[in-house]
Amino acid sequence: MFAEHTSLPTRRGRRARGSSPADGNIQAARRGWGADLPQWVQLLASACDRTSQQSVAERLGRSSGYISRLINNQYPGDMAEAERLVRAAYAGDDVECPIWSATIPLSACMTNRRRKLPPRNAWQRKYLSVCPGCPHNTDTSAAEAQS
DSSP: OOOOOOOOBOTTSOBOTTOOTTOSHHHHHHHHHGGGOOHHHHHHHHHHHHSOHHHHHHHHTSOHHHHHHHHTTOOOSOHHHHHHHHIIIIIOOEEEETTTTEEEEHHHHHHHHTOOSOOOSHHHHHHHHHGGGOTTOOSSOHHHHHO
16 A cells, blocks of 8 residues: 655654665765765765764754754855864864874863853963964954954
8 A cells, every 4th residue: 555665764753755875874975975075074964864864963063053054065155164163073183282292182172162151160271362363263263363
Protein backbone atom coordinates (compact mmCIF):
# COMPACT_ATOMS: atom_id res chain seq x y z
CA MET A 1 0.00 0.00 0.00
CA PHE A 2 2.67 2.53 1.02
CA ALA A 3 6.10 2.59 -0.58
CA GLU A 4 8.95 2.19 1.83
CA HIS A 5 11.65 4.86 1.73
CA THR A 6 15.27 4.15 2.50
CA SER A 7 16.44 7.56 3.52
CA LEU A 8 17.85 9.54 6.42
CA PRO A 9 15.77 9.99 9.56
CA THR A 10 14.28 13.39 10.20
CA ARG A 11 14.09 15.03 13.63
CA ARG A 12 10.97 13.04 14.47
CA GLY A 13 12.53 9.72 13.51
CA ARG A 14 10.91 9.44 10.08
CA ARG A 15 12.90 9.37 6.89
CA ALA A 16 12.95 12.33 4.55
CA ARG A 17 11.69 11.64 1.04
CA GLY A 18 14.18 11.66 -1.76
CA SER A 19 17.28 11.20 0.37
CA SER A 20 19.31 8.07 0.69
CA PRO A 21 21.47 6.90 3.60
CA ALA A 22 24.57 7.98 1.64
CA ASP A 23 23.30 11.57 1.52
CA GLY A 24 24.66 13.55 4.39
CA ASN A 25 26.36 16.78 5.21
CA ILE A 26 29.63 15.74 3.54
CA GLN A 27 27.76 15.06 0.29
CA ALA A 28 25.93 18.38 0.59
CA ALA A 29 29.26 20.15 1.14
CA ARG A 30 30.75 18.48 -1.94
CA ARG A 31 27.75 19.52 -4.01
CA GLY A 32 27.89 23.10 -2.71
CA TRP A 33 31.64 23.65 -2.82
CA GLY A 34 32.67 21.32 -5.64
CA ALA A 35 36.39 20.66 -6.03
CA ASP A 36 37.21 23.71 -3.86
CA LEU A 37 35.87 22.12 -0.64
CA PRO A 38 37.98 23.62 2.19
CA GLN A 39 39.23 21.38 4.97
CA TRP A 40 37.36 23.38 7.63
CA VAL A 41 34.03 22.82 5.81
CA GLN A 42 34.84 19.10 5.72
CA LEU A 43 35.41 19.25 9.50
CA LEU A 44 32.09 21.04 9.95
CA ALA A 45 30.15 18.62 7.75
CA SER A 46 31.63 15.53 9.39
CA ALA A 47 30.83 16.95 12.85
CA CYS A 48 27.22 17.43 11.69
CA ASP A 49 27.13 13.86 10.37
CA ARG A 50 28.39 12.54 13.73
CA THR A 51 25.82 14.49 15.75
CA SER A 52 23.45 16.99 14.13
CA GLN A 53 23.51 20.47 12.66
CA GLN A 54 21.65 21.71 15.74
CA SER A 55 24.21 20.38 18.22
CA VAL A 56 27.09 21.77 16.12
CA ALA A 57 25.29 25.12 15.94
CA GLU A 58 24.90 25.19 19.72
CA ARG A 59 28.59 24.42 20.21
CA LEU A 60 29.56 27.27 17.85
CA GLY A 61 27.01 29.68 19.33
CA ARG A 62 25.19 30.06 16.01
CA SER A 63 21.94 28.84 14.42
CA SER A 64 21.43 25.61 12.50
CA GLY A 65 20.55 27.72 9.44
CA TYR A 66 24.01 29.31 9.66
CA ILE A 67 25.59 25.84 9.68
CA SER A 68 23.46 24.70 6.73
CA ARG A 69 24.38 27.77 4.67
CA LEU A 70 28.09 27.22 5.39
CA ILE A 71 27.92 23.58 4.35
CA ASN A 72 26.03 24.41 1.15
CA ASN A 73 28.31 27.39 0.32
CA GLN A 74 25.40 29.82 0.48
CA TYR A 75 26.55 31.98 3.40
CA PRO A 76 26.99 35.60 2.29
CA GLY A 77 28.85 36.72 5.43
CA ASP A 78 32.41 36.54 6.71
CA MET A 79 33.82 33.10 5.83
CA ALA A 80 37.06 33.85 7.70
CA GLU A 81 35.12 34.20 10.98
CA ALA A 82 33.21 31.00 10.23
CA GLU A 83 36.49 29.20 9.59
CA ARG A 84 37.94 30.46 12.90
CA LEU A 85 34.86 29.23 14.80
CA VAL A 86 35.01 25.78 13.20
CA ARG A 87 38.76 25.42 13.68
CA ALA A 88 38.51 26.51 17.30
CA ALA A 89 35.77 24.00 18.04
CA TYR A 90 36.79 20.99 15.92
CA ALA A 91 40.34 21.24 14.54
CA GLY A 92 42.19 21.40 17.84
CA ASP A 93 44.30 24.32 16.60
CA ASP A 94 46.66 25.91 19.12
CA VAL A 95 48.17 29.39 19.31
CA GLU A 96 51.15 30.80 21.18
CA CYS A 97 49.77 32.96 23.99
CA PRO A 98 51.95 35.89 25.09
CA ILE A 99 50.28 35.91 28.52
CA TRP A 100 50.97 32.25 29.28
CA SER A 101 54.23 32.03 27.25
CA ALA A 102 52.93 28.70 26.01
CA THR A 103 50.55 27.25 23.46
CA ILE A 104 46.86 27.26 24.34
CA PRO A 105 43.84 25.97 22.40
CA LEU A 106 42.47 28.46 19.87
CA SER A 107 39.05 28.03 21.48
CA ALA A 108 40.42 29.24 24.86
CA CYS A 109 42.12 32.18 23.14
CA MET A 110 38.87 33.20 21.45
CA THR A 111 36.84 32.78 24.66
CA ASN A 112 39.23 34.88 26.74
CA ARG A 113 39.59 37.72 24.26
CA ARG A 114 35.84 37.90 23.58
CA ARG A 115 34.82 38.02 27.24
CA LYS A 116 32.21 40.77 27.67
CA LEU A 117 31.94 40.98 31.45
CA PRO A 118 34.18 43.30 33.45
CA PRO A 119 37.36 41.56 34.64
CA ARG A 120 36.91 39.83 38.00
CA ASN A 121 40.45 38.65 38.63
CA ALA A 122 44.06 39.39 37.67
CA TRP A 123 44.06 37.00 34.70
CA GLN A 124 40.98 38.57 33.18
CA ARG A 125 42.53 42.02 33.58
CA LYS A 126 45.66 40.71 31.87
CA TYR A 127 43.57 39.38 28.95
CA LEU A 128 41.83 42.72 28.70
CA SER A 129 45.12 44.59 28.43
CA VAL A 130 47.16 42.15 26.29
CA CYS A 131 44.66 40.49 23.93
CA PRO A 132 43.74 43.58 21.86
CA GLY A 133 47.35 43.91 20.64
CA CYS A 134 48.04 40.19 20.21
CA PRO A 135 48.90 39.03 16.67
CA HIS A 136 46.47 36.11 17.07
CA ASN A 137 43.56 38.45 17.77
CA THR A 138 41.58 38.68 14.56
CA ASP A 139 38.73 40.51 16.27
CA THR A 140 40.41 43.93 16.21
CA SER A 141 42.61 45.62 13.66
CA ALA A 142 46.12 46.78 14.55
CA ALA A 143 44.96 50.43 14.45
CA GLU A 144 42.17 49.73 16.96
CA ALA A 145 44.57 47.86 19.24
CA GLN A 146 47.02 50.78 19.41
CA SER A 147 44.39 53.46 20.09
